[in-house]
Amino acid sequence: MTERRAELSLVAVTLVAAAGWVFTKFALAGFTPYAFLSIRFAIAAAALALFCWPALRRLQRRQCLRSLTTGAVMGLALLIWIQAIDRTPYIGEGAFIVSLAVVAVPVLGRLLFGDKISIGLVIALVPALAGLAMLSLDQGFHLAPYQLYFLASMLAFALHLNLSSHYVRGIPSLPLATLQLLTVSIISAIAALATETWPREASATAWFWLLCAALIATSLRFALQTSALQHLKPSHASMIFLAEPVWTAVLGALLLGEVMSANQIAGCVLIFTSLLIFRGGTALRLWRR
Template sequence: MPQRLTQLPSHTQADLLLILTTLLAGAGWIFSKEALQGFEPVHFISIRFILAGLLLVLLGYRSLRRLTVTEFTQACKVGGLFSVAMILWILGLNYASHVGIGAFLTSLGVVLVPIVSLCFGEKPDRSLWLSLPVVIAGLGCLSLDSHFIFGIGELFFLLAALLFAVFFVMNSRYSARIATMPLTAIQLLLTGIVAFSVSLFMEQQIWQQTASIWGWLLASAFIATSLRFYVQTQAQGMASSSHAAIIMTLEPVWTALFAAFWLHESMSLLQFLGCLLIFTAMLINRWKVIWQLIRPASHITS
């Protein structure tokens, strides 16, 4: 981490790292979409995460050796959950017709975080119940739009969102106790191994690709995966899951902007309204934490 960044307060460091995470994540949607022009979806995700995981294993070999059996087991548990979520996500990206809308559907995992937290003994805030009708209204706008078809790709995105919510809560808990490098390396490498095993039974292994396809894959592996998840795991260890989830809501916004610029996607009025309602629901869901962040600033200005 740059020295100037380390001199900032820890909460500010976490915020900046999480914003960087959302930018890398948004770019990753485009990298992956381009790579899918040549690779089968699960085969692609397996190569992407094996490469990303191996890089972090090499960089963090010493820290991996220092892991206890309990820490290694916890890292594998989160990694196994993440692998299933990523397989569902890449299948969604492969079959869905609109990347920007898919990003907002996947981001519903943020709304589901407090619901999942119930299973870990946390009590949900009233904002959760206020956000749910807004989510339903947003999904309703998408379903009513004649140009939008809710197909198998969108279903994969929603299932992935549920698993990402579970992963987010568990990862926030474990990242506070396990070093960032080994935790991230195990998660990524295990995801690649699981995906490759699934791909062997589901898909044809096509290795002969153009240089551009390999370029997109390498960008996905090292920029949108190794770097992105290392930064995210480090940031989550410095912030609560609720605080981190607020900033992570920026990911679908960046994704939609990147998709509009690179893939020339556009949204109808109903589609835009649906995505706006989903984004609003995410903010309502985190309003209590947002208000706590706003209050100190208002005291300082007054």
């Protein structure tokens, strides 16, 4: 795969990931949140296992334990995220809040592991906080419950990325993802059994959207992403990933009829500006190319 094809593949990944937000919103019309997560990630894990079963069996016990542990953190993040999706009237706004994980990762890395913080991050925090403030204006200078859920899930995703960068290096990507997805499914099933009444007769339409979320937005997305990242620098790939919240906002407007207020749009623009500032060096190199 050439670098140009890898770039196009990663752009497709961001579009598929954005579509996953829409698939999830549609599927939740027929499933309770945790039941949906459990079924979705069980299907996705099974699909990935078909392609990496020999490598999965060769994993060492320590590698399995670390995969399951980081998967548990990802499961916690997704339990919070799915509650936000179930409550939000604006998935586009939620995608921009979750995208702040790019900025939160080095902050948590500093607190947990003593990682260095760049001046770009310090500058990027200003529009990021201003963006969150703009989003709160529609709620009378406080964040709505669904916005708080998105913010909490963003911090949990940032924690997962930090732990993954320190504890799962060297573990083959497909077996790692399979175990992490399986862990998410198990944790979600436990949460569903403890707090929900499982749907008995979900419609065929709801099952269709669930399968789209599992096979397209999860399994296919990861397969494309793994292949593309082998041919791109991480800094380059991170810039392309910034397209995901933009795609999500567009799909939310086109398919769900979402119309954000001027304050919400301004908040999302400020958050996106924060991400561009944080990745400014990479953005400049891409522009020169």
